[in-house]
Amino acid sequence: MEANTEGYSSHISKKFNEELEQIRTELLAMGGIVERQVHQSIEALLTGDMQLAEEALAIDLQTNQMELNIDEHCTSIIARRQPAAGDLRLIVAISKAVVDLERMGDEAVRICRQTLEMQTRGSSQHGFQEVRHIGNLVRSMVKDVLTAFARGDVEQAYRVAKNDGAVDQEYRSAMRTLVSLMMEDPRSISSCLNVIWVLRSLERIGDHSRNMAEHIIYLVSGQNVRHLSLNDMKSAMEKAR
Numbered sequence: 001m002e003a004n005t006e007g008y009s010s011h012i013s014k015k016f017n018e019e020l021e022q023i024r025t026e027l028l029a030m031g032g033i034v035e036r037q038v039h040q041s042i043e044a045l046l047t048g049d050m051q052l053a054e055e056a057l058a059i060d061l062q063t064n065q066m067e068l069n070i071d072e073h074c075t076s077i078i079a080r081r082q083p084a085a086g087d088l089r090l091i092v093a094i095s096k097a098v099v100d101l102e103r104m105g106d107e108a109v110r111i112c113r114q115t116l117e118m119q120t121r122g123s124s125q126h127g128f129q130e131v132r133h134i135g136n137l138v139r140s141m142v143k144d145v146l147t148a149f150a151r152g153d154v155e156q157a158y159r160v161a162k163n164d165g166a167v168d169q170e171y172r173s174a175m176r177t178l179v180s181l182m183m184e185d186p187r188s189i190s191s192c193l194n195v196i197w198v199l200r201s202l203e204r205i206g207d208h209s210r211n212m213a214e215h216i217i218y219l220v221s222g223q224n225v226r227h228l229s230l231n232d233m234k235s236a237m238e239k240a241r
Helices: 005-047 050-081 085-121 128-151 154-184 186-221 230-239
Strands: none
Touching (some): 050 085, 128 154, 128 186, 154 186, 186 230
16 A cells, blocks of 8 residues: 555644744744833833832743743754754744843843842932933834744844944943943942943843844845844845845
């Protein structure tokens, strides 16, 4: 009796596609949770809401476990399926993106810890305007990069990478402002240092968003654009079309 190899192959292909879609869904679910965690950490600082800060801290355990689960699923698929071409790029992109998401969560935790420390000491609100401005930029980057991943949108991914430059510029400007303030008023040093660490965490979240944008461009175009300038990144994207 002749084996039904066509039906078997179709079954394997369908199952494989379901597995790929599952890890993609898991990544986006983790991204949504991290996005909320980042938002809560910023709002907790700006509003002095300690309960919100504690909630954002608690989320970290969930995101850590999700990272482990997704990483395990990616490893299992590679071992069992031995994917190639676009399928392999998808798994690689997800395995790298999930690390960036977990590190965004870590930075959100650091913001919450600074918030709790500042509230305990009754620190002033020096630098909060800069936190609000950079925080809004970073929150938009996180939201946009997750949308770009869901849609496979390299143009939006490129815009996220480009926006990282704006965050870096605003970060440097805020640092100069806070250093000047500390020099003028030594009593502000303690609270300013707390805000400097918050701004550093926000800048790092922006960096991780750019990393994810680069993973998306690699996934869709096959072009490895890490460590490239924005102009070179754009050229690589155009060559892949």
